[in-house]
Every structure is written in structure tokens, then in C-alpha cells.
Amino acid sequence: MIWLLAGMFLVTYTPRLIPFLFASRLDLPPWVRKWLKFFPYAALGALIFPGILTAVPGRPALAAGAGILAAVCALFIRNITVIVVLAIAAVLLLQNLGVVL
Amino acid sequence: MREVRTTGVGRSVRWGLSNGLPIALGYLPVATTFGILGRQAGLSVAAVTGMSAWVYAGASQFLAVKMIASGVGFFQIILATLILNFRHFLMSTVLARKIEAGKPAGAALSYWVTDETFVVASVHASPDGLNSLSFLVMALMAYLAWLSGSFVGGMFADLIPVRIVDGMGIGLYALFIALLIPSARKHWQFALVAATSALTAWGLSRLATGLSEGWALIAATLGVSALGTLLPDVETEP
Numbered sequence: 001m002i003w004l005l006a007g008m009f010l011v012t013y014t015p016r017l018i019p020f021l022f023a024s025r026l027d028l029p030p031w032v033r034k035w036l037k038f039f040p041y042a043a044l045g046a047l048i049f050p051g052i053l054t055a056v057p058g059r060p061a062l063a064a065g066a067g068i069l070a071a072v073c074a075l076f077i078r079n080i081t082v083i084v085v086l087a088i089a090a091v092l093l094l095q096n097l098g099v100v101l
Numbered sequence: 102m103r104e105v106r107t108t109g110v111g112r113s114v115r116w117g118l119s120n121g122l123p124i125a126l127g128y129l130p131v132a133t134t135f136g137i138l139g140r141q142a143g144l145s146v147a148a149v150t151g152m153s154a155w156v157y158a159g160a161s162q163f164l165a166v167k168m169i170a171s172g173v174g175f176f177q178i179i180l181a182t183l184i185l186n187f188r189h190f191l192m193s194t195v196l197a198r199k200i201e202a203g204k205p206a207g208a209a210l211s212y213w214v215t216d217e218t219f220v221v222a223s224v225h226a227s228p229d230g231l232n233s234l235s236f237l238v239m240a241l242m243a244y245l246a247w248l249s250g251s252f253v254g255g256m257f258a259d260l261i262p263v264r265i266v267d268g269m270g271i272g273l274y275a276l277f278i279a280l281l282i283p284s285a286r287k288h289w290q291f292a293l294v295a296a297t298s299a300l301t302a303w304g305l306s307r308l309a310t311g312l313s314e315g316w317a318l319i320a321a322t323l324g325v326s327a328l329g330t331l332l333p334d335v336e337t338e339p
Contacts, residue, residue: 001144001148001151003175004165004169004175004178004179005148005151005152005155005156006155007175007178007179007182008152008155008156008158008161008165008178008179008182009155009156011179011182011183011186012156012157012158012161012182012183012186012189013211013212015183015186015187015189015190015193016189016190016192016193016211016212016214017193017208017211017212018190018193019190019193019194019196019197019211020193020196020197020202020204020207020208020210020211021204021207021208023193023194023197023198024197024198024200024201024202024207031330034329034330034334035326035327035329035330036194036195036198036326037329037335038290038291038294038325038326038329038330038332039191039195039322039323039326040195040219040220040223040224041224041281041284041285041291041294041295041298041326041329042294042295042297042298042321042322042323042325042326042329043188043191043192043216043219043220043298043318043322043326044220044224044277044280044281044295044298045281045294045295045296045297045298045299045302045321045325046298046299046301046302046317046318046321046322046325047216047220047277047318048274048277048278048281048295048299049299049300049302049303050299050302050303050306051274052271052274055268055270055271055274056267056268056270056271057264057267057268059268063271063274066271066274066275067271067274067275067278070274070275070278070279071278071282073279074278074279074281074282074283075282075286077279078283080123080221080225080276080279080280081119081122081123081126083123083275083276083278083279084123084126084127084272084273084275084276084279085126085272086275087271087272087274087275088126088130088269088271088272088275091268091269091271092265092268092269095264095265095268096265
């Protein structure tokens with residue numbers, strides 16, 4: 001187990017570390033900087049979907065519904081913590097009410 | 102002079118705490134689920150907590166536990182972990198340029214780069230609020246939540262209903278969505294890029310079934326953000 005953890009530590013830390021050692025002072029051409037500007041939004045899209053469909057075990061529609069609820073709330077509420085809590089509460093409520101979604 | 106510095110520190114700490122809170126709330130149930138599943142796969146409480154402390158990579162930890170349970174060998178687990186976590190190389194590249202920490206500080210901070218700390222710092226952050234200290238406070242809050250959740254899940258694996266805490270993992274998706282919506286409303290380019298990337302990631306996972314989850318995410322993210330360079334530029338705050 002120690003060796004497995006050590007190996008996993010190495011392969012997870014190294015990719016995180018290297019850019020902090022080299023990338024911060026690199027002078028990148030404008031088109032690369034523009035690329036990097038869009039990167040977080042592309043990452044957000046790919047992180048949300050399709051992963052959200054498996055967020056609640058065996059209940060893809062319930063998970064998607066909670067996601068839509070979060071999106072609607074985000075139109076009115078700027079506080080992200082509130083939206084996180086609301087989504088969790090909604091799923092807990094519907095899971096325990098046994099609502100079939 | 103001293104006063105200016107103190108308020109700067111106070112502001113950074115406050116920024117870190119308020120941005121770390123939603124991540125911590127999202128992490129707690131996911132880490133608890135990890136602790137429970139880890140125990141069910143035969144790991145000790147020390148092993149699940151240790152993996153959270155030293156590997157600190159949600160998706161990879163779940164995958165590793167699944168692979169351990171099905172008797173997959175050492176090198177395959179390491180390789181899968183590398184592939185799934187390679188996206189952090191790209192995230193660190195973006196973050197390193199935004200935070201501009203020195204080498205020793207940057208080396209330490211980079212340990213806490215996750216999907217969540219990356220998107221909060223790069224999307225939500227008012228650019229003047231992000232610095233080494235504020236990122237550290239936010240990241241430590243997230244890390245402590247991940248550690249304590251794993252420990253609690255491991256300790257009380259028999260008592261906590263795994264389906265319930267597993268479903269609470271929706272919190273992190275709500276975090277991503279809440280981050281995306283305001284930027285997507287402000288700049289249509291961001292909305293278009295995020296939607297295209299989501300569809301691409303979904304398409305890749307459907308069409309190229311041999312493609313691991315890690316590669317699908319990297320390919321969609323890199324490819325679609327590259328297409329973004331063809332769109333009219335977005336004026337972001339300096």
C-alpha cells in the first residue's frame with residue numbers, strides 16, 4: 001500500500017508541479033494566451049457534462065434536475081455556497097421522499 | 102505601511118475562506134463516500150486517509166479503489182492515475198500564470214491544484230483577489246474537508262448509508278454550474294465554448310469507448326478551447 005501511495009503521489013504531484021516551476025515566466029504568443037483564456041470554460045463544460053448524469057447513483061434524471069435547479073438559482077443568486085447547499089438539499093429531499101425521477 | 106500590509110493579509114484570508122467554503126462543502130460528502138468505498142474494498146482507515154492526504158485526487162482515488170477491489174496490478178493503477186490526472190498539468194499552467202508565486206511557494210501551492218480549486222480561482226476570482234496567500238487559504242480549506250471526510254467515511258463505513266452520501270456529490274456539479282452561469286451570461290463566447298466542450302466530451306465518451314475518461318476530458322477541453330481562439334476576443338478585466 002505504501003508503494004502504491006508513493007507511486008500515485010508521484011504521478012499526481014508531478015503534472016501539477018512542473019507548470020509552476022516553468023510556465024509562470026514563459027512569454028507566450030498572444031494566440032496561446034487566448035487559448036488559455038478559454039481553457040477554464042471548456043474545462044467547466046466537460047466537467048459538468050456528461051459526469052452530472054452519474055452524480056446520483058441510479059438516478060440520472062434526478063441529478064440532471066438538480067443541475068438545472070442550480071443553473072436557475074445561479075441566475076439570481078451570486079453566492080456559490082448557497083447554490084451548492086440548495087442542490088445537495090434538493091437531492092437529499094427527493095431521494096428520501098422516494099420521488100421517482 | 103504596516104496597516105496596508107495587514108489589511109492585504111486580512112483580505113486575502115477572507116477571500117480564501119469565502120471561496121474555499123463551497124469547495125469544502127462539496128468535498129465533504131464525496132470524500133466520505135470515498136472513505137466508505139475504500140473500506141469496502143478492503144483498505145484500512147489509515148490507507149484511505151493516507152491516500153487522500155498523499156494522492157489528493159478525487160476521481161483517481163475512486164478509480165484506484167475500484168481497481169484494487171478487482172485485483173488490478175500496481176503499474177496499471179499508476180498508469181490510469183497518471184492519465185486521469187494529467188489534466189492538472191494544463192490547469193496548473195493556467196493557474197501558475199495567474200498566481201505568479203515564486204518557485205518554492207509555487208511548488209507548494211501546486212500540490213493543492215484540483216479541478217475545483219482551479220475553476221474557482223480562474224473563473225470566479227476577481228483578478229485582484231487572487232494571490233499566493235488567498236489561494237493557499239482556499240486550497241487548505243478544501244484539503245482539510247477532503248481529509249476529514251475520508252477519515253469519517255473510513256471510520257464509520259458501516260454506519261453511513263453510501264447511497265445517500267454518494268448522491269450528495271451533486272454539490273460539486275452545482276459548484277461548476279454556479280461558476281459557469283454568470284460568465285456565460287456575460288460573454289457568449291464562454292457559453293459557446295463550455296457547451297461545445299460538454300457535447301464533445303459526451304460524444305467522445307460515447308463514440309470512442311476505448312478512450313479513458315481522462316483522455317476524453319483533456320481532448321475535449323484542449324480541442325474546444327483551441328477553437329475558441331477563432332472567436333472574437335473577450336475583454337476581461339485587467
